[in-house]
Amino acid sequence: MLWYKAWLETRARFLTSLMTLTIFCGVFVHHALYISCSDTFPCAQGLIRPGRQADLYFLLMVTQNYVVIMWVLAVVLLGMGGIVRERALGTSSLTLSLPVSRARLLGVRVGMGVLQAIALAVAPWVTVFVVSRLAGLPVFITQVGLYVLLLVGGGLVYFTMAILVSSLVTGEYTAPATAFGVVLLTAIIFDAWLRRFNVWRLVTGDFSIDRTTYLLSTHLPWLGILASLSVGVLMLLASTIVVQRREF
């Protein structure tokens, strides 16, 4: 029933994010595929020129860039809440009186969040796949899969960062503001000085895209993904320690 509680707590945020991401991707790709030819886009079939498959994959790259922004916003919001927030709401004494360890409380919350984050990565890309097929411009399913993999494998670190922030910061607005601040700050700092380690670029596919075909290489930056996941695990461990030591 802890899973049920976690679902009830996050379902509004999750469903809103899911709807927004799916609708955005559907409309964006559909519109891009059918955009009227103009002087700006001198082509026979809109943005995607006949015989130029690279145009189609360039569109996918642009889509991923937008999806990443919305996905990160969504997973940071999904990471909010938890026992520290419950303390401010006055419900922590009910949760903590249950015969359940604090680590398990956090574990269930993380489990539910990870499943939702995966769904938020899969749903928009399935929409892109379906819309492009219906438009008669099918994309390789492997490319879709790779984008999803980059998003989840590389991007879950943003979710775990949100979990850590929510274990440290109580305020309803302070916690998400801090988490978004951290996302922005790390993106700026890493882009300026540590570009090779910039998770944002890893997630958007910047490190693994072929600039001629705009296809993602099947040789994904596994090391980067592994490093990102490892940092995520470390942040979860830190969150567990914080929650276990905290007084309510």
Add this chain to the structure above:
Amino acid sequence: MMSDNVIVTQALSKSYGSAEAVRGLNLSVGQNRITAFLGRNGAGKSTTIKMLLGMVRPSAGSGTVLGKQITDAEENRELRRRVAYVAEDKPLYGYMTVEQTIRFARSFYRDWRADVEKKLLENYQLPLRRKVKMLSKGMRTKLALLLAFARRPELLILDEPSEGLDPVGVEHFLQALVGRSAEGVSVFFSSHQIAEVERVADQVCILEKGCLLVDASLDQLRQFYRRIDLVFSSTPPEREFRITGVERIQTTGRQMSVFASKNAEAVVERAHDLNAVSVEVVPVGLRDIFLETVKEN
């Protein structure tokens, strides 16, 4: 060997910075008894309860609940399985309906009694499909009590349980409390409602500024605590009455009022020796005992 006490604390203390919430608390709560935990706001009652349930770490001292160490996370989790707890502010998840809340709570405990749940739902007239955030304060209190009473725990810990209940609700609650006790459930509850405590409690503990001042059975309190009203022909000598058991002396002109926790006979004898014009020994209620105890300190 399992002791007869369901709660035992030894020099249990809790400080928040320089503020001491609980100071060297030595508490023993007996099995199969209803023990009331009294004290003013901020006396340290809720902090003590939170320490017992592992929500707050003691600064010093130790304690056991049902034989399990309160500071050991694993043992504390085990004891929470055997304890039913209703917190002071009756916390419930506002986004759940009454039905979802009951289903949620039920899933954690093997001692849940569906028949009692059904009966309490009828008594309390709780709307199953209504969201908790839409319930009145009284209804929320009833739901919180249902979650505790629908189980058959070894120990019930209740923090100001009747707060927000109407007189009918209070009556149901007191009956339920006595009923659980009769079934062999030990009860430890904090309250500001002294009249209620006096009706149901076997044992009374009074906490003031984090210190345990009184720990006695209600019968003992009734038997030994007395107020002795004295009238003298001239101003009475207060120091003559400062003997063991005398908690407080109040003198107004030729009249003197002595509040004694024991030794009332010695006070009377001394009053006669000093030629008191009038001597009247009055039994005192729990309310007076509580007020005099916390006033004195």
